[in-house]
Amino acid sequence: MTADDLTALDPVDDRPRGPAPTLEQVAERAGVSRSTASRAINGGLRVSPAAQAAVDDAVAGLGFIPNRAARSLVTRRTDSVALIVPEPDERVLTDPFFAGTINGLNSALRDSDLQLILVMARPKDISTRTLRYLSGGHVDGAVVVSHHRDDVLADQLHRSAVPTVFVGRPFEGNLHVRYVDVNNRGGGRIAAEHLVRTGRRRIATITGPQDMSAGLDRLAGWTDALSDAGLPTDMVANGDFTTAGGALAASQLLAEHPDLDGIFVASDLMAVGALRVLAAAGRSVPGDVAVVGYDNLAVAMSTTPTLTTIVNPVVAMARVAGEILLDLLAGKPVAEAPVIFAPELVIRYSA
Template sequence: MSAGSRSSAGGTASPTLETVAAAAGVSRATVSRVVNGGAKVSPEVRAAVEAAIADLGYSPNRAARSLVTRRTGSVALVVSEPEARVFSDPMLAGITRAIGQALAETDLQLVLMMVPADSGRRRLTRYLLGGHVDGVMLMSLHGDDPLVKELSLASLPVVLMGRPMSPLPIPHVDSDSVDGARQATHHLQALGRTKIATIAGPSDMCAGVDRLLGYRQALDGPGIVARGDFSMASGEAAMTELLAREPDVDGVFAASDLMAAGALRALRAGGRRVPDDVALVGYDDLDVAELTEPPLTTVHQPLSAMARAMVASLLRQIAGDRAPESVVLPNALVVRSSA
């Protein structure tokens, strides 16, 4: 056995940098440059090394590699919601899945983290800033989250899902919620609805603020507003409130599909037919929008494109490039039977 080999439990020598170098006819340093993404390697030599790696079944030691590259090979997705909400909300689950699929095309591992109670926030911040991840994606932010400000002052690559409530020198990826809400409200107006209400999202989240703004722009006025928290239960409660306050409402724009599904329950309980008596439009175009009765007219968010843009932004920053510009993608109205 050569000095560069070590024995596995079965007695078979596991390939090392030295054995790969010998098979490819190059130096150990050259193999190391190929494995760690070094640029100063000719295409022919790189091909020979990669062929030897595949032939021998060589797998780099991640811990040793991180000492050379100063990278961990992991990125964090931090969701500012309780664990129960993260796994029950199809919107959060959908974007998490889309980010995982986008990262599957890279060598990076995804670490999913939920923001804990105040007592655990400091521990989370220490972990993120302690060299355990190469970059951070932040999602479902509420208000001016202090975590965002702390990360913005560090050298760690960061990208946000959704614009921050206050301007920060951090790129974000978003869809145009103002325009999406305008499209939804204009659609209700085009159907001849004259008393259009909205079930708005939380006022401490940019999506809630922007969708309310788009609704009001379409009406050119304050409108009729009830609030929810993007959940189905909150949509049902808000619709019940609206029916008690404005019994002749004939159109509703709900700022999420889950709230729209809750609104459907309340409308049915209140003896209102959808869309005959009340036309209803949701937002997000989640699977639930096709499963309600009637199926929801809704605003489609391009979750896969948003996830890919987030990953691309983070990869550019990890590679040492200047932080890219923020990305705002268009939405599109999907017409179904509810409006």
């Protein structure tokens, strides 16, 4: 099959219709050859701007719809990209962080012909089914979010030559991967420094997962700030970026360090759980314990009290990742240096 064998698909409609417009009709209306019309429809290679404009007008006027199945056989392109989320299904469906990621990525792809495919990569399937699907020619490129240390995606996607951009810093050894991130270490430092400025001296933290760069970096920033202030750094409980995990970690901290007067929580969802535990224990916020979260999700405005937090610009990061992927797919030069957003503190009533 050649590019000239593309056919038109007639949209489903209740109204009676005649035959679908053909490539020959597009060419005749545009005043170009059939092969020129085909090239214009399939990417504009070796087509003058005037001919491209004439074909575009003819396509729109006739309602011509290329057969993408036939086109993919010619171009070896699927016109689709994958958003890969190596997390359990229930977390993807309940954590607003992922909704923000989809929003940002869709905004980057809006003016393209690319379709977004969501791949929820269960940890046990990543090294087999997920990578087999991604390297099997089913997508043109991928964006990976919520990357874990042992999920092998960075190395395997690099070897497969599938154009890939990560949202979040890959681990050491995977720095060949292009990525977009926020300065999480700086954000953890800013959160802890704010608690120090408000007079807190027994400052704990609830970390993110320690197999994720965001969890490690936010903990490192908290440690930097407290060490610089000459304060202890032993009040640490590990969390998992979920509300239930935040509640469990907060209960652990209160049991082990009942004199704590501040908590930096490495995600807003975990902070929701921590606030509930503090309220149940009779600890007022911010009177007894000041709390700072991370993400600035919509939930930060609905907690009692409203949550002081660090902005994690997930929509903007996903949009930039999508734009980088588009450039890679178009063969444009793309800088290897990561795009890093600056963290920002939003002060509300919890601290």
